[in-house]
Amino acid sequence: MITTYTQRKKAKAWLKTYRGKRPVFACVLGFTETGLIPNISAAGATPEDRKHTAIADAEFLATGLNINFPLPPLVAGASPVLISRAVVATQELPLFIFNAGLAIAPTVETKAINLGGLPAKCLSKGKALPIETVLQLFVQGLVWGEKLAQVGAYVILSECVVGGTTTALALLTALGIDAKDKVNSSHPTCNHAQKWEIVQAGLQHLEQPATPLEIVAAVGDPMQIAVAGMAIAASRHTGVLLAGGTQMLAVYALARAIANEQHLVWKPEMIAIGTTRWVAEDPTGHTVDLALAVRDVPLLATQLSFAKSKFPQLRAYEQGFVKEGVGAGAAAIAAHLYQNWTQEKLLSAIEAQL
Numbered sequence: 001m002i003t004t005y006t007q008r009k010k011a012k013a014w015l016k017t018y019r020g021k022r023p024v025f026a027c028v029l030g031f032t033e034t035g036l037i038p039n040i041s042a043a044g045a046t047p048e049d050r051k052h053t054a055i056a057d058a059e060f061l062a063t064g065l066n067i068n069f070p071l072p073p074l075v076a077g078a079s080p081v082l083i084s085r086a087v088v089a090t091q092e093l094p095l096f097i098f099n100a101g102l103a104i105a106p107t108v109e110t111k112a113i114n115l116g117g118l119p120a121k122c123l124s125k126g127k128a129l130p131i132e133t134v135l136q137l138f139v140q141g142l143v144w145g146e147k148l149a150q151v152g153a154y155v156i157l158s159e160c161v162v163g164g165t166t167t168a169l170a171l172l173t174a175l176g177i178d179a180k181d182k183v184n185s186s187h188p189t190c191n192h193a194q195k196w197e198i199v200q201a202g203l204q205h206l207e208q209p210a211t212p213l214e215i216v217a218a219v220g221d222p223m224q225i226a227v228a229g230m231a232i233a234a235s236r237h238t239g240v241l242l243a244g245g246t247q248m249l250a251v252y253a254l255a256r257a258i259a260n261e262q263h264l265v266w267k268p269e270m271i272a273i274g275t276t277r278w279v280a281e282d283p284t285g286h287t288v289d290l291a292l293a294v295r296d297v298p299l300l301a302t303q304l305s306f307a308k309s310k311f312p313q314l315r316a317y318e319q320g321f322v323k324e325g326v327g328a329g330a331a332a333i334a335a336h337l338y339q340n341w342t343q344e345k346l347l348s349a350i351e352a353q354l
Contacts, residue, residue: 001303001336001343005280006291011298014272018239019337024094024152025084026144026230027061027327028159029054029112030223031103031119032128035163040194042186043162043325044072051103054160057081057326058097059107064089064353068107076188077316078354080328083304084158086349087331091339094151098144100137101129101222115140117222123170124198126205131217134225138213138258141229146237148230154239156274156334157230158327159247161223168250170199170219174206175253177293183246184285188320192284212257220254223247228255235270241300242271243330245279245287245323249294256296272298274330277305278323302332304346311354 004011031054034040036047044050049072056069060081071079088095099106101117117137120128148155161167165183172179181192202219210218216225227242232255234240242248252271259266273291280287280301291299306314317323335341341349 002333003277003301003303005288005299005301007296007298010269011272011300014239014298015337018154021153022093022338023154023156023241023334024096024148025088025156025327025331026096026098026148026158027058028098028100028157028223028227029058029102029106030100030159030161030221032161032163032167032221033120033122034166034198037122037198039191040166041162042075042321045075049073050162053162054102055104055106057160058112061085061088061326062095062097062108062111074322077321078313080322080325082350082353083328084326084331086353087335090349091335093334096148098226100226115226117226120221123167123219124201126202126218128220129217129222131213134213134217137222137226138229141226142233145230145233149234149237154241155234156241156243156327156330157227158243158330159223159227160326161221161247164221164223165246166195166198167219167221167224168247169195170202171215171224171250172253173199174203174210174215174219175212175257177253179290179293182286182290182293184279184282184287184323186322190284212254212261216254224251224254227251228258231255231271232259232264232266235267236265238270240271241274241330241333243274243327245275246290248273249290252297253294268296272300274300274333276324276329276332277301277303278317278320279329282320282323300333302329302336304332305343309347309351311351313354314350
């Protein structure tokens with residue numbers, strides 16, 4: 001139920017270490033006005049819907065209900081939070097939700113920890129976040145990475161940022177990694193040309209040389225820097241599963257760049273990327289090639305299939321819609337590792353949530 005795509009020796013060693021162990025699941029919420037650009041994302045049918053995606057997903061992840069905001073209508077499919085909630089709730093994983101910078105306050109205030117961030121402006125202007133906010137989020141990430149490492153046998157770091165694959169493309173490119181035409185999208189066919197045009201507009205404002213924190217301030221989003229800090233700090237003590245595809249490859253590259261530039265202690269060998277096969281094998285993206293370009297980090301993916309689901313919203317994943325989000329792939333990997341869930345058991349738990 002788990003396939004390794006890159007760094008197979010490291011990946012198998014990582015999986016062996018944490019088989020049968022219970023992780024802590026953390027989800028970092030963020031917002032970028034990049035996500036409001038028409039057609040940039042399918043994580044919400046309209047720009048207005050996309051303003052509430054992270055808030056609704058967090059509410060469902062925490063409670064299994066959507067009292068304040070319904071899960072946003074999608075072009076097709078259903079929110080990947082159904083996958084994450086099925087695992088977190090049924091396997092009783094410790095859950096932490098963080099607000100790294102939202103345009104609207106989360107409705108799970110008692111469960112959402114405020115990291116003191118801000119929503120990002122559209123990256124196309126090259127002024128996404130104040131540098132002071134980036135530093136604040138990085139420091140908070142370091143603090144919480146240490147804390148999370150004490151809670152679970154390993155740490156799952158997930159995200160919910162609409163438009164995040166576009167900010168990831170900008171971040172990777174600015175860090176010198178060839179990511180053009182390699183990233184993923186919630187669309188069935190990735191909108192590479194649109195993403196690249198936006199990224200090029202933002203990068204022309206970036207003064208060189210730029211530090212990693214300055215790059216995030218120019219073209220990033222608040223989740224990226226917070227999770228980079230968490231990954232650096234948590235890796236000093238235990239394993240880290242960065243939950244996602246394109247966005248978490250960007251976070252790993254950012255963490256490495258910061259650790260190198262600031263001479264920080266971390267253990268990159270403790271980190272793996274966990275996603276879904278819909279991302280890893282997306283014919284309109286090139287996640288494996290991107291992971292190879294980022295270098296050194298194992299890419300894992302759950303082989304969860306919705307082909308035989310009784311719900312058309314889930315079968316839409318097999319047509320390329322949605323693919324990933326809110327740590328869905330890593331949650332499924334954790335389900336296989338911790339309680340040895342089969343395809344049938346996992347599908348049943350997800351369908352129960354729907």
